[in-house]
Amino acid sequence: xxxxxxxxxxxxxxxxxxxxxxxxxxxxxxxxxxxxxxxxxxxxxxxxxxxxxxxxxxxxxxxxxxxxxxxxxxxxxxxxxxxxxxxxxxxxxxxxxxxxxxxxxxxxxxxxxxxxxxxxxxxxxxxxxxxxxxxxxxxxxxxxxxxxxxxxxxxxxxxxxxxxxxxxxxxxxxxxxxxxxxxxxxxxxxxxxxxxxxxxxxxxxxxxxxxxxxxxxxxxxxxxxxxxxxxxxxxxxxxxxxxxxxxxxxxxxxxxxxxxxxxxxxxxxxxxxxxxxxxx
Numbered sequence: 001x002x003x004x005x006x007x008x009x010x011x012x013x014x015x016x017x018x019x020x021x022x023x024x025x026x027x028x029x030x031x032x033x034x035x036x037x038x039x040x041x042x043x044x045x046x047x048x049x050x051x052x053x054x055x056x057x058x059x060x061x062x063x064x065x066x067x068x069x070x071x072x073x074x075x076x077x078x079x080x081x082x083x084x085x086x087x088x089x090x091x092x093x094x095x096x097x098x099x100x101x102x103x104x105x106x107x108x109x110x111x112x113x114x115x116x117x118x119x120x121x122x123x124x125x126x127x128x129x130x131x132x133x134x135x136x137x138x139x140x141x142x143x144x145x146x147x148x149x150x151x152x153x154x155x156x157x158x159x160x161x162x163x164x165x166x167x168x169x170x171x172x173x174x175x176x177x178x179x180x181x182x183x184x185x186x187x188x189x190x191x192x193x194x195x196x197x198x199x200x201x202x203x204x205x206x207x208x209x210x211x212x213x214x215x216x217x218x219x220x221x222x223x224x225x226x227x228x229x230x231x232x233x234x235x236x237x238x239x240x241x242x243x244x245x246x247x248x249x250x251x252x253x254x255x256x257x258x259x260x261x262x263x264x265x266x267x268x269x270x271x272x273x274x275x276x277x278x279x280x
Contacts, residue, residue, distance in 0.1 A: 008158040008206035008239060013213055014165040015108045015225055022052060022067060022226045023211065024101030031092040038148040040089040044102060045142040051083040052105040060218050067103050067226065106137045106161045125246050128180040137161045167233065170208050174237055181241050202241045208234040
């Protein structure tokens with residue numbers, strides 16, 4: 001059992017220009033209680049540009065390909081700039097598991113790669129992500145899980161897709177990805193006087209998925225690459241992320257984000273430690 005949550009899913013696939021990729025976002029629901037759980041609803045919220053429906057598949061593909069989960073009822077609604085995808089399960093018995101893969105659409109975008117200036121470090125997370133080499137898409141997926149006799153749960157997952165199909169090359173991308181999450185301001189080694197009711201950093205997992213792709217001729221695009229969810233390689237990587245909301249907040253670091261008085265005390269302790277070390 002994983003002791004840290006998976007907060008980021010990284011797809012690695014070699015796509016050609018003017019093409020789309022159909023990927024599968026995996027989920028596993030398990031009833032670990034001793035009682036059956038009734039009326040379960042799994043809801044996913046993300047950008048409509050990444051939404052894939054059966055109507056879209058019929059419009060874009062020139063041949064029939066099985067993409068959507070066959071045994072689950074998938075309901076889709078779009079309100080403005082948010083797509084809502086819902087799965088419902090009447091009952092989940094003790095020890096029972098449901099595994100599904102929600103299909104996503106990733107259009108090929110030419111990446112913008114350049115060095116991030118000091119001014120751009122204050123930009124939003126999405127602007128910083130756009131400057132990572134080989135990254136063709138990045139978007140969050142908000143997950144909500146409801147049931148009749150269990151408290152609701154929620155989680156946000158970061159989904160990103162690189163135009164890379166080598167595990168070694170994808171592992172090299174973890175450094176610029178973490179740099180974008182932190183805004184280039186990593187915490188320095190030392191003692192931090194942080195209130196115990198606040199978190200400074202989060203220890204999480206990122207999952208790398210390198211799927212096996214089927215190349216299909218498209219009607220509206222040159223080619224469409226479709227993932228086979230049962231054939232994929234990859235693994236887990238450790239991710240140390242800031243505890244603040246890095247989607248909307250920028251320019252923070254561990255030393256200045258919390259109480260200024262505590263930050264000043266922390267800085268003073270660090271100077272005393274450095275002076276003591278220099279005397280030795």
